[in-house]
Amino acid sequence: MSSLVSLVYGESETRPQFYSRKEKSLGVLCSNFLGLYNGDCAGTSTVGLDDAANRLGVERRRMYDVVNILESIGVVARKAKNQYTWKGLEEIPRCLEQLKKDGLKENFNSAGSCSSARVCHRKSVSNENQCGGLLSLNTGGEANHLASLRKNNKSDKSLALLSQNFIKLFLCSNVDMILLDNAAKALPAKVRRLYDVANVFSSLNLIEKIRHSESGKPAYRWLGWKGKLKNGFDTASEINEPKKRVFGSDITNYNSKRNKTNSVVGWKSSKETSVRMHNKLVDLEHEYDENELKQHPRHKSTGIDFGPFAPVSVLKARDAAFKNVKQVQDMESLASTYRPQYHNQALYDLFAHYMEAWKSWLEATRKQQTQQIC
DNA sequence: TAATCCCGCCACCAG
DNA sequence: CTGGTGGCGGGATTA
Structure with missing residues (x-):
């Protein structure tokens, strides 16, 4: 029966020699x-x-x-x-x-x-x-x-x-x-x-x-x-x-090459x-x-x-502790969560650039505010 | 043997 | 009726 395939396609020039x-x-x-x-x-x-x-x-x-x-x-x-x-x-x-x-x-x-x-x-x-x-x-x-x-x-x-x-x-x-x-x-x-x-x-x-x-x-x-x-x-x-x-955790111990x-x-x-x-x-x-519930603790490790x-996010959390301005933190997290994707590296770089600029602007504003409060 | 899933038949629908 | 769509499962290939 498998010959049926070669029979059907046998004449076809486009067909590869070995069917895969x-x-x-x-x-x-x-x-x-x-x-x-x-x-x-x-x-x-x-x-x-x-x-x-x-x-x-x-x-x-x-x-x-x-x-x-x-x-x-x-x-x-x-x-x-x-x-x-x-x-x-x-x-x-x-x-x-x-x-x-x-x-x-x-x-x-x-x-x-x-x-x-x-x-x-x-x-x-x-x-x-x-x-x-x-x-x-x-x-x-x-x-x-x-x-x-x-x-x-x-x-x-x-x-x-x-x-x-x-x-x-x-x-x-x-x-x-x-x-x-x-x-x-x-x-x-x-x-x-x-x-x-x-x-x-x-x-x-x-x-x-x-x-x-x-x-x-x-x-x-x-x-x-x-x-x-x-x-x-x-x-x-x-x-x-x-x-x-x-x-x-009892079943998800697949090969853990996650990253x-x-x-x-x-x-x-x-x-x-x-x-x-x-x-x-x-x-x-x-x-x-x-x-199959005998456990493998391995993936928890x-x-x-x-x-x-x-x-x-971890970095962000640390950052937030430092900043202690919750609203700002939320906005930042939003910004990075919704970071757009670009085909183009240049666009991405541009975006990164604006993010940086925005961050430093935030820093400056924040400092200013603390000074005023003091 | 079990898992995988290509292949193409044919039903359905709009024109 | 024709042509575009796409569900569906037989059975070939792979693991």
């Missing part, structure tokens, strides 16, 4: 796709599906997969039939924030109807307060909105929605790692489909595939948007995210909701994990990883 499934993965395709358009002018550049498919040497069907997932995090937006607008990777943090907001809201609203130990039902996600949530969250674009409304019956199973819900799973709970099986149960979704989205997100470096150390089961760890693609493209500088704690973690979507809002989602995942993990905040 890996080279054709959605993740690779995604990387190539981004490589193709990443330099383009965000918001104005148009992506044609046929064109992209041709240039990437894949069939059009696959483009739908990639594009739908990318659309779910704002990288592209559907403009018209066959046409997408390139929004750019810098849309990602904004989109993640929105997803987190939406996720927290949804969960909160539907909490009553979520009886089992899983995250909200698809129904409640797509029907309740999703009003244009899917695919229009980043653009406010009518076309997208319409598109998602048009096939409402389909959209609750769509890859795009699954992608978003998968992300919400991470963002709206405090977990750092989710077992594939549990994600499939929680969303709910076919594992197959999760692999599809996970591959794309992996290539974006939003998540990382790991192994549950005890069971060896596949799992994914949230990395957050760092402005770096897996293929090494550097799209922006690092952003700071308050450190997320690692979920379930934590920066993303714009780190704010700790709606604690209650987070806790609730977190607990659901905990339940799932336990359900799955019953007998990594002091670096388990500070409540990323280093910048």
